[in-house]
Amino acid sequence: MVSSSTHEIFLAATPGLERPLMQEAVERGFSGATVVPGGVTVTGDWTEVWRANLLLRGANRVLLRFAQFPAVHLAQLDKRSRKLPWADLLKPDVPVRVEATSRRSRIYHAGAARERVEKAIADTLGTRIDPEAEVKIMLRIEKDMCTFSVDTSGELLHKRGYKLSVAKAPLRETMAAMFLRECGFTGGEPVVDPMCGSGSFVIEGAEIAAGLAPGRDRSFAFEQLATFDADAWQRIRGTIETGAPQTLFFGFDRNPGAVDAARSNAEAAGIADWTRFSQATVSALKPPPGPPGLVIANPPYGLRIGDEKRLRALYGSLGKVLMERFSGWRAGIVTSSQSLARATRLPFEPAGPVVDHGGTKVRLYQTAPLK
Ligand SMILES: C[S@@+](CC[C@H](N)C(=O)[O-])C[C@H]1O[C@@H](n2cnc3c(N)ncnc32)[C@H](O)[C@@H]1O
Known part of the structure; x- marks a missing residue:
């Protein structure tokens, strides 16, 4: 039986791409979508958690918040952690790990806090603690308030399950999808x-x-939790409507290795009929x-120094090339350098927000249809 109680669900976003993720959540019918630091919160029961993992292209992971209480010293954290209903969430035979952070709190030693929670779980449920476990409990202590979440995704959600070959400096799929959305792409062009x-x-x-779900070919940590209901999950997967695209999608690269990688990734994703590399x-x-x-x-x-001149x-x-040959097309360029963006001489609208691409700050520069 899946509990139908409503929880706060946190969708972790790529910093700078919270807004398109919020819009995606609203379009997908999630309740109460609100932008918060680092992501978007929605509310819902466990089936909404599964749906978020399966459907949302812009979320890096989906966390479910299941407990919150104040604690000002470790003994208090210890005592209250032992009273949490771990058996409702975790299975005794599935190993778990705990991550803890502490900010502006009297419990300042995150490592000690983690150990208390690990011991509470091991003692009350008999679950094995394993630093490599797929199931992860996250404790955030902020201004003496302890918030417990479970990471329901496991491996980060940009890992769609098809990428066999990675070229140089790949863009995470979650970022690529949100930049497409920021360019107004909805699938029809x-x-x-x-x-x-x-x-x-x-x-x-x-x-x-x-209309393919990004999570269709992978597993998730929530499948290892006590709240999982395999039949209900199959029913959710079965509601997704797919159909052949009305257009083709084209990739070019000067590097033959990249072209081969892209082609085998498209094959593994099952969309090779609609892509051309x-x-x-x-x-x-x-x-x-065809149409633009x-x-x-x-x-x-x-x-690196000296690169910019060459680039x-x-x-x-x-x-x-775009100005001369791509009349009627829109352009979107993701780059870390405003002066390189300017070097295109394309008529860009104001640049999008700064987005964190693995430590590099990038922005999307986009145009209206080119004249
Ligand atoms: C930052 S990577 C793009 C990564 C890609 N978005 C992904 O997700 O994997 C830049 C790519 O531009 C290609 N490239 C560089 N100069 C080029 C040129 N003159 N013509 C075509 N491709 C070029 C490189 O081979 C490289 O694959």
Whole structure:
């Protein structure tokens, strides 16, 4: 039996992409979607937790908050942790790990707090504590308030389950999907990525157009919890409507290894019929036949000194090709450098928010349909 009580569910976002994740959650019918630091909160029962893991393209992980109490010293944390209904959440035979953080609190030693919670779980339930366990309990202590969550995702959700081959500097699938959304892409138009690397934009675009759930091919930590109901989960998976996209999705790269990687990723994702990958340099780029759509790319950034000068020519050539050959198409460029974005000479709208791409600060620069 799945408990139908309502919980606070936290959707962790890529910093800078909270807003499109909130919009996605609203569109997918989640209740109470609110942007908070680091992500979006929604409310719902366990079936909503499963649905969020399965459907949301912009969430990095889904946490369920299950307890909160104040504690000012470790003995108090210990005593109250032992009273939590662990058996409702965890299975005695599934190992678990605990992560703790502490900020502006009298319990300042996060490691000691973690040990108390680990011991409370082990003593009350007999569950084995294993630092490698897929099931993770997260304790956040902030201003003496202890908040307990369970990570229901396990492996981060950008791991859709298909990526066998990774090219250089890949964009996480969660980021690629949210940048597509920020460009107004909803699945009905072609996408061209002239520097596709391992193909994240092209594959996410084709999947969105086909109505495929990003989590369809992977497992989740929630399947290991006491709250899991395999029949109800299968019913949720069965409600997803898919259909052949009305258009094709194109990736180009000058590096043949990247093209091979993108192609095998698309095959593994089951969307190869709607994607086309070819080796080509930006200067040879031409629009595919048919109606215009979206050109989106994250070109190399050049983080080392001296790179930027060389890359100006590449960005300049991309801008020139788009202006000359891609009339009616919109362009979206993800880059860490405003001056490189300017080197395209494309008529960009004001840049999007700063987004954290594994420590590099990037922004999306996008245009209206090119004249
Ligand atoms: C930052 S990576 C793109 C990563 C990609 N978005 C992904 O998710 O895997 C930049 C790509 O641009 C390609 N590239 C660099 N110069 C190019 C050029 N002149 N023409 C085409 N591709 C180029 C590189 O081979 C590299 O794969």
